[in-house]
Structure formats: C-alpha cells, structure tokens
Amino acid sequence: MSQGSMILKLISLPISIILICLGIMTILGGHITPGGGFQGGAMMASGIILSILVYGLGNSPLELSHTYIEVLESVGALGFVIFGLIGLFVGGFYLYNVGTDVLNIVPAAIQNVFHYPDVTNAGIIPYLNIFVGLKVFVGLSSIVIAFAGFKKIVEESE
C-alpha cells in the first residue's frame, strides 16, 4: 500500500512525532483553553494516520498493535466511568468534580487526592480530558488501521 516518495518517507516520521506532541499539548491545556480530549486525541491520531498512509501498513515506524489499542481504549472508557462513580459516591452526583468541590460536600483529604497540580483549580477535568484523549486517539487510529488492512486484503485477493 505504501506509495510515498523518499522525501515523504524522510519527513513523515518527524512530522508525525511533532503532531503527536501538539495533540498532547492540546489535551493538557483543555480545561482552560480551546481544545480538549477529543481535539487533542484527533491530532494525535492524525500523526499515526500520516505515518500509516506514507509508509504503509506493516511497514510503518509508528504502528499500534491490537493489544495496545485494546488496553488504551479500555483504560480511557474505564477511567471516565470510574471518575464519574467516584463523584457519585463521594459527592452524590455522577461526575461531580471532587477535586474542586463547589458545593463543599467532599472531605478535604479526597479533594487533595483529585486536585490537578497546577495554578488553576480545575479538579478532575484535566484527568477526564486525558482519558477521553486516549480513547479518541486509539479509536480514530484503529479505524484507519482497519481500512488499510481491508484494502490490503482486497488487493491480495484480486
């Protein structure tokens, strides 16, 4: 499936790495700037997609294995649900922000555990962004990996 010239092959991995870093930066600024989990995850996936399109499936330096996709997808979904349930059991509402505690119903110890270490008082929002970002990253990447795989199968059968 690989159809890139030498110039494309030389420049794609550096651009992919920089795209992934930009995606991570967008995720980590999601609670106070435009962007967040979905946007950052899509940017990270675009790095993987660029790499797969240029180098081809099975030949790409940045390629995610089946187990890796499975684990990250599960961690993203489970993390989001677990944070929601912590809010439900400690604060009384699903996805209650236990790190910030607007309603003053959470013990200080629990509040300190879930407080994100930065100057803003964002609580669990950055963690939710990270989980959503991981899920979107592997979700979009797996779609392209599947399409590239199907194309390979069709080419082989013809």
Next chain:
Amino acid sequence: MMLSLGPIIFGLILGLVIGSQIKLGVSDTHFTLGSFVVIFIAGIVVAWQSGNYPFYTDLPISTAFLAALIGIFVGKLLFARSK
C-alpha cells in the same frame, strides 16, 4: 514564576505511552541518532513558538509540548520493540 507540574507529569506519561510504539528499521528509510537530534531541535523550536501554553505564567516555552517530546524519546529508548 510558578511552574505547573501537571502538564509536565502527564505530558511525560502520555509521551512514554506513545513512544513505546515507535519501532525503527522497518521501512527503507533509516533514522539514526542524528535524525532524532534534529527532530528534538525542531520540537524545541515549535515549543518556543507555542509560547507559554497552556498556563501563561510559567516558562516562555510550552512545557506540555516539551515534556511530551522528551517522553516520546525516553519511551522509544526504554520500551520500544524492534521488528
């Protein structure tokens, strides 16, 4: 100056997770140590141009970007598989 630890810690973790999937020597292009030094310098330029995103109070360079870049390289060195 007040350095926020959040983006540095989680940038490193996310970078480590993704850097573990880089494997070299699979395509017909060869990336050497020099290539990665060039990528790192290019990354520092991008981080500098991004400004002090996302918190606007700490270093005049994007700490999240830089932490992610370092995380990817460290993850590649420590956990990357060879094919």
